Amino acid sequence: MRAVILAAGRGSRMGPLAENRPKCMVELAHKPLVRRQIAALQGGGISTIGIVRGYLGNMLQIEDVTYFENPRWAETNMVMSLVAAAPWLRSEPVVISYADIFYAPDVVRDLAASSGDLVVAYDPNWRSLWTRRFVDPLSDAETFRTDVHGNLIEIGRRTTRIEDIEGQYMGLVKFTPAGWRAVEGVLAGVDAKTRNAMDMTTLLSRLLGTGFPIVTVGITGQWGEIDSSGDLELYEKMIREGELSV
Numbered sequence: 422m423r424a425v426i427l428a429a430g431r432g433s434r435m436g437p438l439a440e441n442r443p444k445c446m447v448e449l450a451h452k453p454l455v456r457r458q459i460a461a462l463q464g465g466g467i468s469t470i471g472i473v474r475g476y477l478g479n480m481l482q483i484e485d486v487t488y489f490e491n492p493r494w495a496e497t498n499m500v501m502s503l504v505a506a507a508p509w510l511r512s513e514p515v516v517i518s519y520a521d522i523f524y525a526p527d528v529v530r531d532l533a534a535s536s537g538d539l540v541v542a543y544d545p546n547w548r549s550l551w552t553r554r555f556v557d558p559l560s561d562a563e564t565f566r567t568d569v570h571g572n573l574i575e576i577g578r579r580t581t582r583i584e585d586i587e588g589q590y591m592g593l594v595k596f597t598p599a600g601w602r603a604v605e606g607v608l609a610g611v612d613a614k615t616r617n618a619m620d621m622t623t624l625l626s627r628l629l630g631t632g633f634p635i636v637t638v639g640i641t642g643q644w645g646e647i648d649s650s651g652d653l654e655l656y657e658k659m660i661r662e663g664e665l666s667v
Contacts, residue, residue, distance in 0.1 A: 422533055423509055424467045426458055428520035429475025429491040429502040434649055443477050445520035447647065450660050450667060454647065455483065457523045457667065465529025467516060471509060473502045493617075500619040504608070510601040519592030523656075523667060524644035532593055537636030538600035541573065541625065545639045547589030553655060561648075562586050563622060573635040577622030588637075590622060591644060603633045643667065 432444025439447055445455035455472070462470055471487040475494025489505040491497065499519075509515050516533060518524075532542045543565060544550070551558035564585045566575040576590060596604070607627050608616055625635060643665060645656050659665040 422467050422514050422516065423469040423471065424462045424516040424518060424529075425471040425473060425489070425503075425506045425509060426455065426518045426520050427473050427499060427502045428455065428481065429473050429478070429494040429505075430499070430520070431476045431495070432521065435647075436650055438650055438653065441477070442480055443474075443520070445472075446480065447653065449523060449647065449653065449656055454523060455481070455520065458518055458520070459483070459486070461524050461526050462516070462518070462529055464526030466533060467529060471506055473505045475502065497617045498619055499621045500608070500624050501617055503604075503621070507601070507605075510596055510604075511598055514595060514597045515601075517594045517596065519646075521648060522592045522644060522646050524591070524593065524640075525642040525667075528591075528593065528640050528642040528644055531638055531640060531642070532595050535595065535636060535638045537595075537634065538597040539603070539625075539628065539633065540595040540636045540638055541576075542591045542593040542638050542640050543588035544591055544644065545588040546641070547586070548583075550645065551589065554652060559583065559586075562589065565590055567637050571637050573625070573629060573637050575626075575629070577620075577626045588639060591640065592621075592646065594621070600633075603628055603631070607631065 428443055428445040432439035446453045459470055471489055473489045473491055474481050475491040491502045491505045555561050564575050564578040564580050565588050568574050647653055
C-alpha cells in the first residue's frame with residue numbers, strides 16, 4: 422500500500438512559524454512534522470510514500486519520496502492537491518494524510534487494515550483534546566455522525582449541538598481505486614470553480630449524497646493537529662509533561 426501526504430497549502434494560520442517554509446516542515450520536539458508523518462507511515466507498514474508539493478515546494482527534498490505538484494496551490498483547496506496524486510489513486514489503495522497532523526504507527530495500521538473502498542479515521546474521544554485547544558470546542562468542530570454499522574452518514578456541517586459530533590475527522594483517509602473512481606465522478610459533475618474551492622469534508626459529504634458508502638474507523642492512538650502556534654505550544658508542553666510520547 423502507498424501513502425500520500427498533502428503538503429501544498431500555505432499554512433497561513435501558523436503565522437511566522439510557516440512564513441518561509443512549508444507548514445509540514447514546522448518542528449514538533451525538534452523534528453519536522455513531515456519527518457514524523459513519514460516515520461509513522463513506514464512504522465504502520467507503508468513503504469512507498471508520495472508528497473504533493475506547492476507553497477515553497479522546492480524546500481521539500483526528502484530522499485526516497487515521490488513528488489506530485491500542485492502549481493495552483495494558491496488558488497485551489499485540498500481536493501485539487503489530492504487530484505495531483507491521481508495516477509497512484511487509480512492504481513492501488515492509498516492512505517492520504519494531511520500535512521499538519523502527527524500520529525502513531527498503530528493509527529496507520531488500523532486505517533490500512535480497515536475494509537471498504539473509502540475509509541476515514543476519526544477520534545471518538547476528541548473533546549478531551551479540543552477543550553485544551555479551544556475555549557469553545559464547537560468553534561472548530563463540525564458534524565460527524567455514523568450509523569449502527571459504523572458507516573458515515575454526515576460530515577462537515579457547522580453545529581451548535583455537541584450531540585452532532587460523534588468524533589473528530591483526523592485528516593487521514595484511505596481510498597481504493599473504486600473509491601477514487603467515485604471521487605472522479607463527483608468532480609466531473611461540478612464546475613471548475615467548485616472543484617478548485619472544494620475541501621475534503623465537502624468532497625466526502627458530496628460522496629455521501631451520491632449514496633457511496635464511507636466506512637469509519639475510530640482511533641485510540643495518539644495524534645494531534647497543528648493549526649496555530651498555540652497548538653504547537655500545547656503539544657510541546659504535553660510532551661514535556663509525559664502526556665504525549667512522540
